[in-house]
Amino acid sequence: MTRRDYLLYSLLIFGWSTSWLPLKGQVGPVDPELSILWRFMIAAGLCFIISKYQRLTLLFPVMIHLKIALMGFFMFSTNFTLFYYASENVASGLLAVVWSMTSVINIFMVAVMTQSKPNYSQLLASVIGLSGIILIFIPELKVSELALESLILCIAGTVSFCFGNLISRSLQNQNVPVMSANSWGMLYGCIILSVYALVLKHPFKIVFEQSYLFGLLWLSIISTVLTFTCYLTLLGRIGAGRVGYATVVFPVFALLISTIFENYSWTPLAFAGVSLVLLGNFFMIRTN
Numbered sequence: 001m002t003r004r005d006y007l008l009y010s011l012l013i014f015g016w017s018t019s020w021l022p023l024k025g026q027v028g029p030v031d032p033e034l035s036i037l038w039r040f041m042i043a044a045g046l047c048f049i050i051s052k053y054q055r056l057t058l059l060f061p062v063m064i065h066l067k068i069a070l071m072g073f074f075m076f077s078t079n080f081t082l083f084y085y086a087s088e089n090v091a092s093g094l095l096a097v098v099w100s101m102t103s104v105i106n107i108f109m110v111a112v113m114t115q116s117k118p119n120y121s122q123l124l125a126s127v128i129g130l131s132g133i134i135l136i137f138i139p140e141l142k143v144s145e146l147a148l149e150s151l152i153l154c155i156a157g158t159v160s161f162c163f164g165n166l167i168s169r170s171l172q173n174q175n176v177p178v179m180s181a182n183s184w185g186m187l188y189g190c191i192i193l194s195v196y197a198l199v200l201k202h203p204f205k206i207v208f209e210q211s212y213l214f215g216l217l218w219l220s221i222i223s224t225v226l227t228f229t230c231y232l233t234l235l236g237r238i239g240a241g242r243v244g245y246a247t248v249v250f251p252v253f254a255l256l257i258s259t260i261f262e263n264y265s266w267t268p269l270a271f272a273g274v275s276l277v278l279l280g281n282f283f284m285i286r287t288n
Helices: 003-017 020-025 032-053 062-086 092-099 102-114 120-143 146-173 178-200 210-243 246-262 268-287
Strands: none
Touching: 003 210, 003 246, 020 092, 020 210, 020 246, 032 062, 032 178, 032 210, 062 092, 062 146, 062 178, 092 120, 092 146, 092 246, 092 268, 102 120, 102 146, 102 268, 120 146, 120 268, 146 178, 146 210, 178 210, 246 268
C-alpha cells in the first residue's frame, strides 16, 4: 500500500465510524426516505462539481448508465432506506456492527455468482461472525421485540450494499471513474427515493433545526462524498480483501461513540458478541 492508500484508509475509517450517530438523528423530524433524498441531493451535486473540476468524463453509453442506475438502486437508496428504518429501534453503534459483516456476505454472494463453494475457513469465519451478531442482539431483544425487526433490516441493507459493491467493481473494470459513477449513481438513487416518497405520500419537507442540518451536512459531505470515494477508490486499487480490514476497526469506534452519546450499555453478551464479529471479520479477510 502507498501513502495515498493509507491516507484514504484513515479517512474511510473516520467517515464510517462517525456516520452512524448523525444518521440516527435524521430519523423522526423528517420521514427517512426524505432525509436520505436530501442527503444524496447534496452529495450528488458535490460529486458532479468535483467530477467537472477534475475533468472526468460524465458521458457514458446507455448500458453503462443502466448499470450505474442499478448501483444507485442498491447502494444509494435501498441500502440506506433499510438502515434508516432500523435505526429507530437500536443504538447507532449496533448498525455499524451488522454492516461490518459485508466481508462475510461478499464471500457468499461471489460464491453464488461463480457457482463455487466457500472453503472451510470462510464458513468458520461466517459462523463466528453471525454468532457474535446474535449475542449482541440478545440483550436488545429483552428490551424490545422491535430489535429483531431492526436486525433483519440491517442484514437486508448490508446485502443491498454488497450488490452495489459488485456493480461498482465491474464499472471500475470498465474504466468508469469512481467519482463519475458516484455522481450519476447518487442522482439515480435520488430519483428512486423521490418515486418511493411519492408512492408513500410523504410530504417533501425539511426541518431547519441546527442539529438536523448539521447531521445532514455531515452525512452528505463526510459520510457520503468523502467516505464512498475513499472506499470505492480503495476497492479498485487494493481489492476487497485489504479494504475489508476497515470492518475490523470502525465498529469499535462507532460503539464507543454510541456509548458516550447514547449511553449504550456494554453487557457481557454484547462484549462477547462484538469480539466474535471482529474476529469473524478478521478471519474472513485473511482467507481472501
